[in-house]
Amino acid sequence: MNSGEIARMAGVSVRTLRHYHQVGVLPEPVRRANGYREYTVRDLVLLLRIRRLAELGIALDEIPPLLQADGRADAVLDELDRELAAQIERLTARRAVIARLRAAGASPDTPPELAGVLGSGPDLPAEMLQHDREVMMLLHHRLDESGRAALTGLMSQVAEPAVLAATTELTVRFAALAPDAPDEEIDRLVADLQLVLGQLNFDGLEDVDPRTGALLTAYQDAVFNDAQREFLARLNQVPGPPQR
Structure with missing residues (x-):
């Protein structure tokens, strides 16, 4: 038998047959005068045994000693x-x-702990839903196990109907901020959001490491306009619970 014939009879590809030769799991037969390998029935039996062991998941380097x-x-x-x-x-x-x-109803890339609170989400602009999800995923990645548990607890609080209605309304207002929004509009939004944040428990999220803070700032700089970034800066200057 030549290589094509033995490969067909054993149910493997010629490429697999050659690989077995290369790694030393199947000895190469003697070549005929024309240069082609000549396989025997015993080679076929050995190839069948190797194939069976490989199908079980046994590593190729384990097969020769196992056969012997x-x-x-x-x-x-x-x-x-x-x-x-x-x-x-x-x-x-x-x-x-x-x-x-x-x-x-969460997207496949959502951390499972946040699946219940980062699903399809409230009736918000798609862009804001994406931003919120990405920030939560960034935080989840950077926090340790206790921090992740605290983040999940915070998001569960936000998912409560009364709080969710308030944060949804505020998020819509944030999304609508024009780049040149007046200071008075920004300050009103800061004050209104502070009232909602004051109802939440931020235990376990008080100290975000500087690197994580820098990453969040870089994200905000990349996706928000001037007025929105100014809002976030003023929000972080107001005494109260830590902001994300």
Whole structure:
């Protein structure tokens, strides 16, 4: 048999056959006078055994000693079984995350802890929903485990109907700020938002590290206009709970 024939009979590609030769798992047969490899039935049987072991998930470098010593079979199969059990556990966890995101109507890139509060969101301009989601994702990435729990708790507070209605109205006003909005309009918005923020618990989010603060500032500089950035600057100057 030539390489094409043995590959077809074993149900593998010629490329796979050559790879097995390259890594040393399948010895190369003697070449005929015309330069082509000549495979025997024993080569076919060995190739079938290799294919079967590879399909089980056994690493190619584990196959030669396994073929030569039956005493290694139990140890290899035990290790393979442990690896598969770990994979099943990881896949089950991923499916649980997918189910949580689906139930919340959240986008696939939403951190699962925030799925319930960063789903489709309130009736806000799409651009503001995107900005809010991106800021939350940036914070979630930068915070430690306790900080993430605090962030989730804060967003759950914001999701309460009365608070959500107020923050939605304020966010709409923020989105509508023209670049040349008068100081009086900005100050009114700052004061109104401070009243809402005063109802929220920011425990665990008091100290955001300087690098995270710099990243948030850079994000705001990139996406908001002059009046909106001025609003955020004034909001952060007012005594009270920390702002994101």
